[in-house]
Amino acid sequence: MVKDTKYYDILEVNPQAGENDLKKAYRKLALKYHPDKNPAAGDKFKEISHAYEVLSDPQKREIYDRYGEEGLLGDGSGGMGGMNAEDIFSQFFGGSMFGGGSSRGNTGPRKGKDLVHSLKVSLEDLYKGKTSKLALQKNIMCPKCDGRGGREGAVKQCSTCNGTGHKTVTRQMGPMIQRFQTICPECNGEGEQIRDKDRCKECKGKKTINERKVLSVYIDRGMKEGQKIVFNGEGDQGPNIIPGDVIFVLEQKEHHSFKRRDDDLYTVIKIDLITSLAGGKAFLQHLDDRYLEINILPGECIKPGEIKVVEGQGMPSYRHHDHGNLYIRFEVEFPRPHFISDPSNFSILEKILPPRTEQRIPSNAITEEVIINDVDPMQEARAEGAAKGGRGANGMAEDCDDDNAPPGVSCAHQ
Known part of the structure; x- marks a missing residue:
């Protein structure tokens, strides 16, 4: 009586099966579960081949019948070891039945390793x-x-x-x-x-x-970060x-003005206060060296940090004819202190600009008039850093506040 019938069960034969019975069983199951015919049955094919390798060898079969799988651990046949499943198949059938060949020994060529290289590219390269x-x-x-x-x-x-x-x-x-x-x-x-x-x-x-x-x-x-170019x-x-194969994986270098998200581009433009209020033109050099003429209408009043979109001026879509959008965040540059030399001009501003917002405080509030003074840059940085919870190296504030930036945008200068 055999100790373990697992291998017999895999081949769907009884423990008294003879050599011809084993061959017939293996032939039927190997053809059914070969990976070239049934790609999802790779593990099953290995089990069948290993069981046949053991039971077709009289010495191994005797050890298996007496001691089970544990008895084979010392001879290199236990635990799915021994011959390669494709080698057993090839020896049995005299070569691959499905035209693929074996992957070991002299049964056929094997696929060599792919050579993978990183290729750094600029955003201009991906645009043009x-x-x-x-x-x-x-x-x-x-x-x-x-x-x-x-x-x-x-x-x-x-x-x-x-x-x-x-x-x-x-x-x-x-x-x-x-x-x-x-x-x-x-x-x-x-x-x-x-x-x-x-x-x-x-x-x-x-x-x-x-x-x-x-x-x-x-x-x-329109290619993107991480995309592969393959030379078969x-x-x-x-x-x-x-x-x-030789495979190049694209690695996009950081751009000084634009940020990319999918097919959309994000950038920052600085305009002066008069252009923000009275309208005017701003120019943006695109990735293909064109200059986009951006018209700001009189009275449009572009606020600091406001975001506008130019449709169809983003990245080209890969192997399509459409483009993403270009998102622009405007930074408004205010004039230098005391830029008005004639005090009477303030009254002109009072007439042109919207009225001052009335500030109300409780009637019984105690007030004290104070004077604000300029501070040196280091003091200003420490003050802002403290206000932001110490964000920035050594408690220093960051150079710009990106809280209002669109996704993927940080301060950039034209």
């Missing part, structure tokens, strides 16, 4: 588009020996490991059989042997050489390897 020439170092198959590593006919498959690059060592330890793999000492894990005199002088037998490759990287209008198959080449 740009093509950059970027050089990188990569491995390519040696053109002198066509990637063989030596002259034609001189490269021999290692007779010790039969080209696998490793040896399987079996060791008897009482009732247990321990099996493990080591690197083949004859070929140092290469699976091939080349005499020194036959090695390629260009690649020294390594089959690949280093090459400098220049790529033209096109940054399309431009990664390192190597024996039995499908080259990976």
Whole structure:
């Protein structure tokens, strides 16, 4: 009687199943759950392959029947170890049934690693588009020996490991059989042997050489931070390897005037008091070097910190014809102290501007007249820092107050 029937249950056979029964069961389940046919069944496929590997080996099956999974832990077969599931499938069927090939050994090429690089770009580049020439170092198959590593006919498959690059060592330890793999000492894990005199002088037998490759990287209008530009198959080449991709990840540099959020732009413009009150023009240099002429109507009275929008003047949408919006926060610059030299001109201002707001205090309030004086910048900074709860380095106030800024906007100067 067997101690554990788990592996038999996975293959859907009874513990008395013979070799042919095991083969039929494995064939049926492997075809049903192979990842090339059923991508979501990768773990199930590995379970089936591992169960078949154990039960198809008479020695392993005997140990499993007597001791269960615990008995296999010492021989490299427990815990989903042992042979690769694709290798078992390939050996059983003589190659992939779905055209994909195995990912290990001599059953087919494997995909190489992708090479990922960060590419810093300006906001102007993302607005206008740009093509950059970027050089990188990569491995390519040696053109002198066509990637063989030596002259034609001189490269021999290692007779010790039969080209696998490793040896399987079996060791008897009482009732247990321990099996493990080591690197083949004859070929140092290469699976091939080349005499020194036959090695390629260009690649020294390594089959690949280093090459400098220049790529033209096109940054399309409207691309964003973190977006990827992929060059398929431009990664390192190597024996039995499908080259990976070269991937550039965009990293936007900070801009001195504009902030970006999705396809919208945010900026700050300073205007003088007369333009705020009586109207006028303000000019803004855009990311493509155009100057936007911003007309402020007489009497519009732009308040400090007020936000206006210019529709359709934001970032271009990636691979679309529309644009985001441009949001402008206005900072109103007041005139210097005592700019009116003739006191009679104050009466003119009194007539033009809205009337003063009447301030009312209780009739029995005690009043005291005080005089305000200028303070030096350091005192002013400390006073503002204290008022803001010490915000800023060393208790100093920040240079500007962004509380009224639209999202993503901080003070900037034109």
